[in-house]
Amino acid sequence: MDAATAPPTDVTIPEPPTIGELFTGFLHLGLIGFGGVLPMARRMVVEKRRWLTPAEFIDLLGLCQFLPGGNIINLSVAIGLHFRGVAGAVAALVGLLAAPSAIVILLGVIYERLKDDPRVEHLFAGLAAAAAGLLVAMAIKIALPLRRPVGIVIAVSCFVAIAILRLPLLPTMVVLASLSMLATWKFQK
Amino acid sequence: MTAVLLALAAIFAELSLLAFGGGNTILPEMQRQVVDVHHWMSARDFSAMYALAQAAPGPNMMVVTLIGWRVAGWSGVLVASLAKFGPSSILTGVVLQVWKRFKDHPWRRIVQQGLVPMTVGLVAASAALISHASDHEWSLAVITALVALTAFTTKIHPLWLLAAGALAGLSGIGLP
Numbered sequence: 001m002d003a004a005t006a007p008p009t010d011v012t013i014p015e016p017p018t019i020g021e022l023f024t025g026f027l028h029l030g031l032i033g034f035g036g037v038l039p040m041a042r043r044m045v046v047e048k049r050r051w052l053t054p055a056e057f058i059d060l061l062g063l064c065q066f067l068p069g070g071n072i073i074n075l076s077v078a079i080g081l082h083f084r085g086v087a088g089a090v091a092a093l094v095g096l097l098a099a100p101s102a103i104v105i106l107l108g109v110i111y112e113r114l115k116d117d118p119r120v121e122h123l124f125a126g127l128a129a130a131a132a133g134l135l136v137a138m139a140i141k142i143a144l145p146l147r148r149p150v151g152i153v154i155a156v157s158c159f160v161a162i163a164i165l166r167l168p169l170l171p172t173m174v175v176l177a178s179l180s181m182l183a184t185w186k187f188q189k
Numbered sequence: 190m191t192a193v194l195l196a197l198a199a200i201f202a203e204l205s206l207l208a209f210g211g212g213n214t215i216l217p218e219m220q221r222q223v224v225d226v227h228h229w230m231s232a233r234d235f236s237a238m239y240a241l242a243q244a245a246p247g248p249n250m251m252v253v254t255l256i257g258w259r260v261a262g263w264s265g266v267l268v269a270s271l272a273k274f275g276p277s278s279i280l281t282g283v284v285l286q287v288w289k290r291f292k293d294h295p296w297r298r299i300v301q302q303g304l305v306p307m308t309v310g311l312v313a314a315s316a317a318l319i320s321h322a323s324d325h326e327w328s329l330a331v332i333t334a335l336v337a338l339t340a341f342t343t344k345i346h347p348l349w350l351l352a353a354g355a356l357a358g359l360s361g362i363g364l365p
Contacts (some may be wrong), residue, residue, distance in 0.1 A: 030247045037248055063288050066301055068208040069277025070248045077278040078285050086282075093278060097270065100247025101254045105266065107241045108255045115237075119359060124237050126358015128319075129329040130351045131240035133336025135213065135316040140341055143309045151306040158310025162217045163317045166225065169207055169218035173307065177209075181303030188299065 014050045016083045019091045025049060026076050026095035037072045045079065052079070072096070150183040193261050194268045196227060201253060201272035208277065210308030212250035216315040219256070220322075229260045232322035239319060244351050328363025 017025065025044060033040045046057050060082070064074035073096065080092030114120040146152055158176050161167045200222045204215045216239065224232050238259065242252035250273065257269025284291070291297060324330040336350045358364070 033246055033248070059292070062292060063284060064281065066297065067277065067281050067284060068206050069274070069281065070208070070212050070250050072248050073250070073274055074277065074281040077281045081282050081285060089278065089282060093274065096248065097254075097274065100245055100251050101266065101270065103247070104242050104245040104251040104255050105258050107245055108238070108258055111237065111241055112259075119361070122361050122364050123355050123359040124240070125323070125326075125329055125364065126332055127244060127351055127355040128233075128236045128240035128323040129332035129358065130336045130354020131243045132236070132316065132320040132323045133333040133354065134243070134340050134347050134350060135312070135319055136333060136337035137340035138213065139309070139313040139316040140337070142312060146306060146309055151309075154306035155310040155313070158307055159313045159317070162311060163314035166217075166221055168221070169215065170203065173207060173209075176310075177304060177307050180306050181299055184299050184303040 017049065017051055017088075019084050019088055021049075022080050022084060022088050023091040023095040025051075026080075026092045027099060029072075029076075030096045030099045033072075041072055041075060051083070148187070150187065151180070154180045154183070190261065190264075194264060197257060197260060197265060197268050198272040201257075201269050202276050205273050205276040206280065208250075209304050210311065212248075213315050214308055214311035216252075217311065217318050219252075220318055223256055223260075229256075232318075233325065236319050236322040240323070240351070244348070244355075326364055329358070331363070332357050 029037060029041055029044055042057060045051050046054055052060065060075060060078050061071065064071045064078055067074055073093065076092040076096045077089045080087075080089035082088075084091070111124060115124065143155065146155060154176055158172065161172045161176070162169065200219070204219060207218070208215045220232065220235050223229050224235050230238075238255045239252045242250075242255055245251055253269050253273040254266055257265035257267070259265070261268070320330075320333050324333050332354050336354055339345060340347065340350055
């Protein structure tokens with residue numbers, strides 16, 4: 001195997017992206033990422049543009065999933081900041097949000113204009129029902145690995161507090177998350 | 190108008206910092222604020238906006254932009270977006286500086302694992318509330334159930350399921 005066909009190694013350090021490249025890279029990502037941008041983000045950042053090594057990507061993603069906010073939004077900020085400081089972070093974030101914002105507002109305008117047409121009303125009702133179905137599937141998927149009784153009790157209490165009693169999120173979160181972390185700490189080992 | 194913009198800013202800045210485990214965990218609180226507290230729209234309209242945002246490309250939380258636009262036009266878009274994406278982004282920037290020291294600390298694992306049951310409860314609450322508001326006819330409940338079953342058992346792309354749901358709705362079967 002000669003050098004031209006050898007798989008790329010991490011020995012060569014690629015050029016860090018410019019502010020413009022950060023903007024266009026994430027602009028592109030915002031446009032192609034339907035229903036989950038993360039796999040696309042990894043492809044762009046690690047495989048295509050090689051801004052980060054796989055290990056660096058996992059490391060940054062760990063941070064972004066740990067903190068509040070969408071992981072992909074945090075990721076754009078972290079990558080922008082990593083390479084080009086605050087300006088890079090703003091470029092990446094605005095790039096990521098620009099196109100989806102414009103599209104979603106356009107869809108909103110169309111919805112407002114047409115929602116009194118019975119056929120359009122039916123179409124949007126079906127769409128909303130399907131979106132609800134996706135949420136149900138996601139809830140079941142993330143609930144299944146929950147095995148510890150304490151975890152199940154916390155999850156059920158949280159559901160009851162938020163969905164049935166309609167309590168505000170902040171106090172519910174402070175109380176239940178503290179209890180949950182305390183239990184995790186007590187039962188670890 | 191200023192009062193509305195201030196309310197939008199306060200709601201989304203708080204949600205920005207509470208969105209552990211991704212955007213779907215804050216949907217119930219967003220719905221409570223937008224529908225029950227401020228009466229900016231009905232629960233059914235909220236579900237429709239959420240569905241529209243899911244059908245659009247990009248990150249999960251574009252419903253925020255849509256709510257801002259609906260409530261206060263372009264200034265609403267700006268205020269809601271800044272409030273929703275600003276605080277969590279600043280936090281990310283700050284924590285990024287100390288992450289190297291912090292990521293292998295035992296407390297990080299405890300906090301992260303402790304938040305998992307919260308995420309489960311909150312996503313389940315989102316699913317229940319959005320289904321409750323969306324499925325006002327039996328046929329719509331059938332669509333929700335079929336989409337949930339298909340998404341759970343197969344790896345089909347969510348966009349196809351949204352399209353199928355919209356088409357099933359368009360057929361008008363079981364709808365008034």
